[in-house]
Amino acid sequence: MTRFNPREQIREMSGYHSPQVDVPVRLNTNESPFAPPTDWVQSIGAIAQSIDWNRYPDRAAAELCEAIARRHGVNPNQVFVANGSNEVIQTILLAYGGAGRTVATFEPTYQMYAQIARVTGAEVVEGERRADLTLDPMEIERLVVRHSPAVTFLCNPNNPTGLVEPRENLEALLEVASGIVVVDEAYAEFADWSAMELVSEDKPIAVTRTFSKTLSMAALRVGYVVGPTWFINDLRIASLPYHLDAFKQAATIAALQYTAEMEQRVAIIKSERGRIESTMRDLGVHVWPSGSNFVLFRTTDADAKNVWASLLRQGVLVRDCSSWPRLEGCLRVTVGTEAENSAFLAALAVALAE
Ligand SMILES: *Cc1c(COP(=O)(O)O)cnc(C)c1O
Numbered sequence: 121m122t123r124f125n126p127r128e129q130i131r132e133m134s135g136y137h138s139p140q141v142d143v144p145v146r147l148n149t150n151e152s153p154f155a156p157p158t159d160w161v162q163s164i165g166a167i168a169q170s171i172d173w174n175r176y177p178d179r180a181a182a183e184l185c186e187a188i189a190r191r192h193g194v195n196p197n198q199v200f201v202a203n204g205s206n207e208v209i210q211t212i213l214l215a216y217g218g219a220g221r222t223v224a225t226f227e228p229t230y231q232m233y234a235q236i237a238r239v240t241g242a243e244v245v246e247g248e249r250r251a252d253l254t255l256d257p258m259e260i261e262r263l264v265v266r267h268s269p270a271v272t273f274l275c276n277p278n279n280p281t282g283l284v285e286p287r288e289n290l291e292a293l294l295e296v297a298s299g300i301v302v303v304d305e306a307y308a309e310f311a312d313w314s315a316m317e318l319v320s321e322d323k324p325i326a327v328t329r330t331f332s333k334t335l336s337m338a339a340l341r342v343g344y345v346v347g348p349t350w351f352i353n354d355l356r357i358a359s360l361p362y363h364l365d366a367f368k369q370a371a372t373i374a375a376l377q378y379t380a381e382m383e384q385r386v387a388i389i390k391s392e393r394g395r396i397e398s399t400m401r402d403l404g405v406h407v408w409p410s411g412s413n414f415v416l417f418r419t420t421d422a423d424a425k426n427v428w429a430s431l432l433r434q435g436v437l438v439r440d441c442s443s444w445p446r447l448e449g450c451l452r453v454t455v456g457t458e459a460e461n462s463a464f465l466a467a468l469a470v471a472l473a474e
Contacts, residue, residue, distance in 0.1 A: 129238045144435040145460045150279070150307075150414045152336040153456040154385050157378045167370045177366035180356070184369045187376045188344055192316055198346055200355040201364060201372075205306060205330040205343025208355075209273075210236050212326070212345070215358035216271050216300050217242035224269035226255050228280060228446045230304060233273040245269060249446070253281045253408060253416075257292035270299040276315065277307045280441055280452050282410030284311050290318070294325060300351065301325045309334040309386045310393075311411035321348045333413060335375065335382055342372050389413050393455045399465050403472055414454045416441070422472050424449045430471035436464050 125131065140146075155161070181201050189196040202208045213236050217223050223237035226247040234244045247263040249255050264272060274293060276285040293301055303315040305327055316327050326347030332338035345355070396415055400407050406418040419427050424442035428451055431438055439452040453464060 129241060133235065133238065141432065141437050143432065143437045145456065145463050146437050147454040147456050147460060147464060148437045148439040148452075149338075150333055150412075150454045151338045152333060152385065152389075152413070153454075153460060154336050156336040156375070157381050160375055160378055163374055164371060167374060168367055171366045171370065173366075175366075176362050177364060177369055179362055181364050181369050184364070184373050187373050188346075191376060191379065192346055194319065194346055195349070197349045198319065198352055199344055200347075200352045200359075201342065201344040202359065203343075203363065203368075204332060204341040205304065205328045205345075206232055206236070207341075207363075208328050208343045208345045209233065209302070209304070210240065211355045211359050212271060212300070212302060213237050213240045213242065215354045221270040222267050224263055224267060224272040226260070226263075226274065228253070228444060229273065229275050230279045230306075233275075233304075237271070242270070249281075253278075253283060253446075255285065255289055257289050260289060260293050261296050264293065264296045264298065268298040271302060272297060272299065273302050273304060275304040275306075277311045277411040279306065279412070279414070280416055280439070280444075280447070280450075281408055282412045282414055282416050282452075283408055284313070284411035287313060290315055294318075294323065297324060299324065300347075302345075303327045306330045306333055307412040309383070310390060310413050316346060319346050319348070321350075323348070324351075326351055331372065331375065334386055335379075336385070337375060340368065340371060340375075342368060388458075389455050392458060392461050396453070396455060396461055396465065400468065403465075403469055405468070405472070414452055416447075416450055416452045418449045419451070419472065420449075422474075424451055426474070427451065427468070427471045430474055431464070431467050434463075434467035434470060436467045438464070 184201055185196040185199040188199045217237050217240050219241040221242045222245055223242045224245050225233045237244050245267045247259050308314045318325055326345050328345045330343040393410055397407050408416045428440045441447040441450040441452050
């Protein structure tokens with residue numbers, strides 16, 4: 121039987137893989153190491169029972185948008201929610217990308233921008249970071265002026281480098297931008313500044329957030345974007361009807377009561393991050409200063425693949441970035457619980473001595 125061919129963009133792709141291995145210490149996907157607040161977990165049964173399961177959910181997710189708008193001091197019409205911020209990105213690219221349009225990224229950065237942009241038919245143009253993985257504002261200007269992208273992604277803090285983007289870089293981008301500027305703030309709570317305050321009706325800037333990282337709810341699949349009303353209206357048109365199920369809307373509203381508790385956890389992660397960074401530097405490893413809940417590092421004397429395999433043999437899974445373009449020799453570790461981090465650091469010392 122003949123094999124039916126998918127679209128060219130799909131044929132050229134291998135998909136996004138983050139292999140999960142069953143090990144005691146899993147530090148490869150930047151999730152929170154903590155379970156969500158117990159009170160929220162215990163309220164889930166009652167929330168599920170309160171749903172009118174025979175009815176479609178509120179299509180606009182109005183109450184949820186209001187709750188998120190309150191959190192950021194914006195108008196509910198400036199909020200669009202989807203099933204994870206990846207779906208937010210997809211909806212933005214369905215509305216503003218597509219065939220005949222250009223989408224800009226600054227590499228290395230989160231791989232899903234280029235992946236989803238291509239799947240939805242746009243052409244991707246890649247700006248380059250410096251050798252130390254920081255981004256030169258001149259490069260932003262060069263890329264944007266040359267290609268006039270319909271959408272430009274800036275990830276702050278940047279995944280997989282962990283580096284916080286200087287505010288001047290976003291200002292440089294806004295100065296020359298011809299299309300929408302999307303600032304992905306999946307890790308904003310761990311950083312020292314946010315672009316959220318720049319959102320206004322007359323600027324083409326949109327800021328995305330997720331419940332998957334800081335808020336310990338990766339399994340719930342909720343993310344959102346805050347942007348100008350006209351932009352949010354376009355996303356509502358591009359999204360599927362009833363894309364957010366009723367349970368998710370109610371459970372997410374309930375989860376927003378626990379943001380104070382989540383902030384305490386952020387403080388723990390940041391302090392553990394400092395401990396990981398300094399211990400690794402003492403071990404002679406090159407560490408990029410992180411404003412996030414993960415740390416990118418390069419083992420200068422040992423081969424990264426060997427270090428990764430040795431860590432795995434010792435029951436610690438980190439992300440192997442060493443075959444990714446521009447990240448030769450690099451591994452990325454998510455900040456875990458104190459015990460997990462200690463296990464990782466001890467295993468790393470062994471791996472480096474092998
Ligand atoms: C993890 C991550 C996301 C993910 O999002 P979901 O809300 O789980 O879809 C988005 N952007 C970046 C940079 C991430 O690292």
